[in-house]
Amino acid sequence: MRLKIRLTIATVVMTAVLICAGLVAPRQSSAANGLVTIEWLSKHLNDKGLIILDVRTFPKYIKSHIPGAIRAFGPWQVTNADFIGFMTPPVEQLENMLRGFGVSNDSLIIIYDQGMTSSDTSKSARALWTLHYLGHTKCAILNGGFNAWEQREKPITTQPAVPMTGTFKAKVVSNKLITLDEVKKKLGKKNCWFVDLRQPHEHFGHEKKSYISRFGHLRGSLLMPSAYMTIGGQDFSPAYLRSKDKLRHMAAGCGIPSDPNAEIVVYSNTGLDAALGYFVLNEILGYKNVRLFDGSMLEASKDKDVPITRYSWGWNDYRNK
Amino acid sequence: MHKIIQGNMICLLVMVVLASAVSSPGWVSAAGTAPLVSTDWLDKHKSDKAVVIVDVRSDANYGFAHIPNAVSIPYTELEPKSTTGLFVVPGEKKLTELFQKAGINKNSHVVVYAHGNTVSDASKAGASYWIFKAMGHKKVSMLNGGFTKWTFEGRVVTNKVPNRKRGNIVAKKDPSIFADFHEVARVVQKGGAILMDARNSVQYFGHEKRADVPCYGHIPGAINLPADFLTHAGINRAPATLKEKKDLQRMVTGVGVPSTKSTTIIVYCNTAQLAGLNYLVLKDMLGYRNVKVYDGSMLEYCKLKGKLPVEIFSWSINPPKKL
Numbered sequence: 001m002r003l004k005i006r007l008t009i010a011t012v013v014m015t016a017v018l019i020c021a022g023l024v025a026p027r028q029s030s031a032a033n034g035l036v037t038i039e040w041l042s043k044h045l046n047d048k049g050l051i052i053l054d055v056r057t058f059p060k061y062i063k064s065h066i067p068g069a070i071r072a073f074g075p076w077q078v079t080n081a082d083f084i085g086f087m088t089p090p091v092e093q094l095e096n097m098l099r100g101f102g103v104s105n106d107s108l109i110i111i112y113d114q115g116m117t118s119s120d121t122s123k124s125a126r127a128l129w130t131l132h133y134l135g136h137t138k139c140a141i142l143n144g145g146f147n148a149w150e151q152r153e154k155p156i157t158t159q160p161a162v163p164m165t166g167t168f169k170a171k172v173v174s175n176k177l178i179t180l181d182e183v184k185k186k187l188g189k190k191n192c193w194f195v196d197l198r199q200p201h202e203h204f205g206h207e208k209k210s211y212i213s214r215f216g217h218l219r220g221s222l223l224m225p226s227a228y229m230t231i232g233g234q235d236f237s238p239a240y241l242r243s244k245d246k247l248r249h250m251a252a253g254c255g256i257p258s259d260p261n262a263e264i265v266v267y268s269n270t271g272l273d274a275a276l277g278y279f280v281l282n283e284i285l286g287y288k289n290v291r292l293f294d295g296s297m298l299e300a301s302k303d304k305d306v307p308i309t310r311y312s313w314g315w316n317d318y319r320n321k
Numbered sequence: 322m323h324k325i326i327q328g329n330m331i332c333l334l335v336m337v338v339l340a341s342a343v344s345s346p347g348w349v350s351a352a353g354t355a356p357l358v359s360t361d362w363l364d365k366h367k368s369d370k371a372v373v374i375v376d377v378r379s380d381a382n383y384g385f386a387h388i389p390n391a392v393s394i395p396y397t398e399l400e401p402k403s404t405t406g407l408f409v410v411p412g413e414k415k416l417t418e419l420f421q422k423a424g425i426n427k428n429s430h431v432v433v434y435a436h437g438n439t440v441s442d443a444s445k446a447g448a449s450y451w452i453f454k455a456m457g458h459k460k461v462s463m464l465n466g467g468f469t470k471w472t473f474e475g476r477v478v479t480n481k482v483p484n485r486k487r488g489n490i491v492a493k494k495d496p497s498i499f500a501d502f503h504e505v506a507r508v509v510q511k512g513g514a515i516l517m518d519a520r521n522s523v524q525y526f527g528h529e530k531r532a533d534v535p536c537y538g539h540i541p542g543a544i545n546l547p548a549d550f551l552t553h554a555g556i557n558r559a560p561a562t563l564k565e566k567k568d569l570q571r572m573v574t575g576v577g578v579p580s581t582k583s584t585t586i587i588v589y590c591n592t593a594q595l596a597g598l599n600y601l602v603l604k605d606m607l608g609y610r611n612v613k614v615y616d617g618s619m620l621e622y623c624k625l626k627g628k629l630p631v632e633i634f635s636w637s638i639n640p641p642k643k644l
Contacts, residue, residue, distance in 0.1 A: 204575075206550045210465035223636065228528040246634065253635025311568060312575025313545075315638045319577075 016058045021138060033086065034128070034283030035241060036110055036140045040124055051107045051163070054124045056114050056146065062288075064156040066112065066149060070101045070163050076126050077271065084302075085295035086270040088177065094134060095170050102163025108138045115145020115239045117232040128274035128283075129292055135171030141241075143281065148238035165198070176278075178291040180299050186304060187218060188318075193256060196314065197268040197277040198297070207312030209269050210250035213301040216310035218267065220317045224254040226273040229280055247280050255315050260286050267293035267300075330480060356450070356605035357563065358432055358462045360471050363388070373429045373485075375521050377449045378436055378468065386478040388471060392423040392485060396435065396445045399452050400592065405624075406533060410460040416456055416492035424485025430460045437467025440549045440595070443561035444519075447548075448597025451614055456492035465602060466501065466562040472526035473560060498600075500613040502625050509541050509629055514585035515578055517603075520619075527633035531591050536623040538633030540589065545636065546576045548595035551602055559564045569602050573609075582608050585627035589615035589622075 038263060045068060053072035061071045074097075076087035088094075103109060111127045113120040124141045131139045142149070148157065178186070186192045196203050196217050203223045203263050205215035217223070229247065231241025242250070252258065266277035266289055271294050281287040293300075300306045311315050358366075367371050367390050374391040380495045383393040398419060400408045410416070425431060433449040436442035447461045453461040458597075464471070472478065508514045518525045518539045525545040527538035539545070550572060554561035563569070574580060586609055588596040593616045604612040623631070 035573075119368075126488075200526075200545075201549070204550060204572075206547075207556060225522075225526075225528075228523075228526060228634075250634040253638075255636065255638045270612065309575075313570040313577070313636065315636065316575055316577050 008197070019122060032273075034140050034279065036142050037143055038148050038152050038154060041142055041149075042152075045155075047108070047160065049104075049107055050100055051109045051166075053101060053109060053111045053127060054146075054197060055111060055127050060114065060146075061272045062158065062160070064158055066146070067155055067159075068161050069112070070161050071093065072101050072111075072127070074127075076123075076130050083230075083298075085155055085299035086272070087294050088133065089189055091134065091170050091172055094130065094215045095168055098131075098134075098168045099166045100163070102166045103136075104138075104166040104170055105136070106138070107166065107168075108140075110140055110142055111138070112142035113145045115142075115147035115232070116231045119273065120145055120147075121230050121239050121241070122226055122273045122276040124281040126272055129176065129223045129275045129278050132178040132282075135173050135174055136168070138321070143152055144238035144240045147285060148240065151238060174290060175289075178293050180295050180306075181291075181301060183218075183265065183293055183300065184303075186263075187307060188220055192263045192264045192265065194218050194267065194314075195254070195256065195277055195281075196221045196223045197226040197266055197273040198223075199225055199227060202269070203314065204312070212269060212297050214310075216302060216308045216312075217314050218297075219307040219309045220316070221267075221314040222254070222255045223314060224250065224277060226268065226276040229276055236273050241280075241284070244284055251281065256281070256287075260288055262267040262289065266290060267296040269297050271296040271298075330427060341524060341533075345630075350421045354430060354460045355462055356601050359465055360474055360476065363464055363614060364476055369430075371428065371430050373423070373425050373431050373432055373488075374542060375423065375425075375433045376435075376447055376468075377433055377599045382436070386480055387397055387479070388468070389477055389479045390483050392483060394419060394423055394449075395605050396449060396594075399449055400594065407620050407624075408426065408616055409621075410452055410455065410592070413492045413494055414455070416452075417490065419494060420456075420458075420490045421488045423488065424483075425458075425488040425490045427488075427490050428460070429488065430462070431458060432462050432464055434464035434471075437464075437469030437471075437554075437560040437562070439554050440552055440598070441557045443552050443563075444548050444595045445555065445599040447599075447601045448594045450552075451498070451593075451597040454600075455495055455614070458490065458492075466560040470560040493590075497530075497611075498604075498613050500589075500615040502615075502617055503629065505587060505589075505615050505622065506629055508587065514587050514600065516540050517555045517576075517578070517586055517588045517596075517599060518543045518545050519548045519588055519590040519599040520545075521547045523550055524591070526636070527631075531619075534566045534591055534623060535629045536619075536626075536627065538631040538635075539637070540619075540622055541630050542630040542637050543589075543632070544577045546572060546574050546578075546599060548590070549639055551598055557614075563602065563606075566606055570607055573603065576607075578603075583610055585611040585613070585617050587613050589618040593618045600620070 052069040054069040078089045111124040113124040178192045230239040231237050266274040268274040282290040336354045376391040376393050377396040378385045433446050435445040450463045523529050530537050552561040553559040588599045590596045598615045603609045
């Protein structure tokens with residue numbers, strides 16, 4: 001009996017030690033859940049194999065950035081003369097860009113943005129999605145971005161970092177992306193959930209961005225505004241991501257099924273806010289089949305064959321038919 | 322040059338003809354009075370004996386300039402802040418005094434207006450419209466587009482206060498268009514009516530809230546039709562005129578209200594101001610017969626709810642989407 005208790009205590013202690021070890025050196029685990037804290041990054045700034053990507057604009061980068069961070073404004077999305085959408089650049093171009101940032105296949109990549117609003121976080125999320133698309137999952141977003149870093153008075157510099165060229169080679173995971181043709185086939189089909197990451201008034205069709213051709217949303221889609229995923233701007237807070245519990249609650253409240261294998265397509269106006277949806281659903285909540293609609297509303301609204309509904313919440317579209 | 326002027330004149334003529342064609346109220350509520358009147362209609366009838374124009378903007382705004390013959394009843398007197406921090410309609414006695422002083426008679430056709438720049442303006446007029454109805458006065462209309470549209474169109478304004486004889490109106494509360502906390506609580510527990518939240522989605526969803534409202538989120542099960550969506554306000558600097566009737570019906574169906582016009586709908590927001598506009602649209606433009614306003618709204622619900630829940634981070638999709 002006593003032995004048993006001792007054994008149990010030993011197990012508990014061992015587990016506790018293991019958990020603590022995991023927390024103290026969370027290099028693997030932190031990258032695995034896609035988010036690192038300011039504290040973690042400030043302790044690991046000089047780690048070998050760590051690459052910090054600053055996705056803000058050049059003027060902001062040159063004014064001040066995290067020591068060692070690489071200027072990585074992009075382009076993460078490109079458009080052509082027809083302005084079809086802000087698409088993922090060709091793989092070769094991305095590989096070259098990432099090698100230029102010093103990325104190799106074993107690099108741990110930490111991405112940060114301005115960290116003021118959810119749309120800032122979306123920029124980091126789009127870079128992270130791009131890395132996932134290229135088969136690189138050792139990456140994470142700095143929670144709260146540069147805003148949180150500055151508020152916590154961590155070291156900053158104006159000295160641009162000059163990276164050594166990396167050796168990154170992509171292994172494209174093509175089902176991270178969905179094209180317009182596939183979207184047309186999937187829309188209205190059972191067991192495929194379209195999730196709109198834009199603002200409710202855009203979803204509803206009360207207003208729209210001038211470059212979007214039609215009001216409303218892809219028929220039948222759910223709405224989970226990326227703007228609600230962080231607390232950026234509330235009581236002057238940096239754009240910290242809401243807790244996993246709250247995000248899970250939110251996903252359920254938006255009608256997303258709890259099955260982690262559910263087939264989900266995320267979209268927004270240009271595929272930028274959609275990336276934050278991808279990040280939350282895939283990295284934070286563990287949905288395995290989340291695809292980003294690259295062309296998003298910009299591309300879809302120009303195609304007359306795509307059913308777009310105005311003046312309704314998407315979840316009512318089929319019920320009222 | 323002459324030709325251009327001629328062309329302009331023809332254009333103008335066509336516009337005048339068109340305008341007068343739409344100036345007569347397009348639909349008529351059950352009581353026989355149109356819920357909306359146009360600026361054209363009001364311009365023609367502003368001196369009618371039976372018409373009492375009520376300006377619900379602040380005293381200062383009224384004093385600076387108002388529509389000729391308009392009397393002033395500031396919205397803050399129709400929904401004053403109570404000692405407990407709620408915004409609720411005062412008692413019958415107080416309102417009777419207020420209305421009689423303004424010169425309103427039992428058979429007066431009351432036309433309410435506020436500014437018309439934002440949904441907040443339009444809903445002040447909308448809520449005033451609801452309060453007249455709630456006090457048993459059937460002949461009431463709202464000026465579509467408010468003072469903003471009136472002045473945009475270059476119509477006459479004045480700072481002259483009309484000399485009106487004391488009226489004989491008697492305010493008598495019509496309980497059929499009021500919902501109180503107990504009724505709302507019953508619906509939360511047992512259903513039987515549609516709860517509709519007229520606030521913007523960010524407050525409904527619980528991402529943000531108004532500072533004086535104690536809780537985030539919405540009354541469980543409520544569906545969201547933001548009053549913002551009902552007007553053109555903010556789109557290309559348009560005044561806050563209401564959208565077309567067919568679009569409004571589409572929206573109401575699109576947020577999940579059954580098309581059966583006998584459905585009971587209880588509308589609320591933070592204070593019942595925005596809800597007033599939804600009331601006008603649902604009841605008197607679209608013909609839903611059983612529409613009530615929860616005057617205490619979110620401010621009261623959060624204070625009285627006890628063990629009743631508040632729903633946060635949810636669109637209250639119920640039942641879940643089915644294809």
